[in-house]
Amino acid sequence: MNTKRSRVQTLRAVVQWVMFILVAAIALVKYLKESGVVIPLPEISLHAVCPFGGVVTVYEFLTTGGLIQKLHSSALVLMALGLVVAFFFGPIFCGYFCPLGTWQEWIGKLGKRIFKRKYNRLLPSFIDKYLRYLRYIVLVLVVYQTAVTAKLVFADVDPYYALFNFYTGEVALSALLILAAVTVLSLFVERPWCKYFCPYGALLGLFNLIRVFPVRRREETCINCKKCDVACPMNIKVSTAKAVRDHQCISCHECLSGVACPVEDTVIISSAKGGRQA
Ligand code: SF4
Ligand code: SF4
Incomplete structure (x- = not known):
């Protein structure tokens, strides 16, 4: 927890x-x-x-x-x-x-x-x-x-x-x-x-499609548990995205690390591809 x-x-x-x-x-x-x-x-x-x-x-x-x-x-x-x-x-x-x-x-x-x-x-x-x-x-x-x-x-x-x-x-x-x-x-x-x-x-x-700070998933630390997918109310497959650019994302932040994602600093909001949290 x-x-x-x-x-x-x-x-x-x-x-x-x-x-x-x-x-x-x-x-x-x-x-x-x-x-x-x-x-x-x-x-x-x-x-x-x-x-x-x-x-x-x-x-x-x-x-x-x-x-x-x-x-x-x-x-x-x-x-x-x-x-x-x-x-x-x-x-x-x-x-x-x-x-x-x-x-x-x-x-x-x-x-x-x-x-x-x-x-x-x-x-x-x-x-x-x-x-x-x-x-x-x-x-x-x-x-x-x-x-x-x-x-x-x-x-x-x-x-x-x-x-x-x-x-x-x-x-x-x-x-x-x-x-x-x-x-x-x-x-x-x-x-x-x-x-x-x-x-x-x-x-x-x-x-x-163009937002400066999208939800990003860091592939190198992702353990592919799919908890982010289950949490997403809009059924977006966060677990296969590097950056969520889906037009249906509502920015609810339910998929983020520390919310649904159990791995720290893995699903984050960031402008940088490398994934430093914004
Ligand atoms: S922020 Fe919300 S709507 Fe967007 S991908 Fe994450 S869980 Fe889905
Ligand atoms: S404005 Fe956004 S949250 Fe409100 S009803 Fe429309 S899509 Fe849903």
Whole structure:
């Protein structure tokens, strides 16, 4: 048992809990204030704190200088921040901050209890492999439709918004059904929304191809135990990679030495091929 394992995982769990509670509180305060309840807190829209809002409004911003209805300039700032972080460290947003990712992980814990080692390995690999590109189609469709209509089209199918506003009466039935489907699917597959559908995850995932600090495996010390593969929620074969450049990596750090990998300084985050830890 080593302490690094608990430190990385504890940090991630704390960040995930804080984000989940914060987003839930923002949505609740807004709902209560709109219902006439007096609360001495600012009213913030979830659209103002969603970096994907920045992505879908970029075209509108560049062509007219304005923003898509309901969006705020803060979404553009968060988008820029997310992209810069992803350029250096990959989709940290997905692995640590996204409350919908956290929700799927929590449901997945129940799935792991039910299916044990079969969990997250139930879908035939040839279907799974191609389905993972679906999220790029979703990304292109959402960005295109938003640009053409100048409306927040994604809101009608967005499970993230539905998760925190299901009780408000303002969520489209389609979004609620997608949230329900994602929740049920999470019992069988780890992070199904992230893997197959999420347009923001698709965009951030591209940075895995070029990120400055990828996850690296040092071949000379690797004992080929495959524990990193078993730990990876995105089914990436870390044990055969020198550097993880898979577009599906969510930077959750579950595969690292001291977390899943039992050998010190073997699965690390590093910019150098030789493998000094960053
Ligand atoms: S892939 Fe999408 S839903 Fe999953 S963690 Fe990333 S942003 Fe969140
Ligand atoms: S490769 Fe490692 S950091 Fe990337 S998703 Fe898999 S376990 Fe997480």
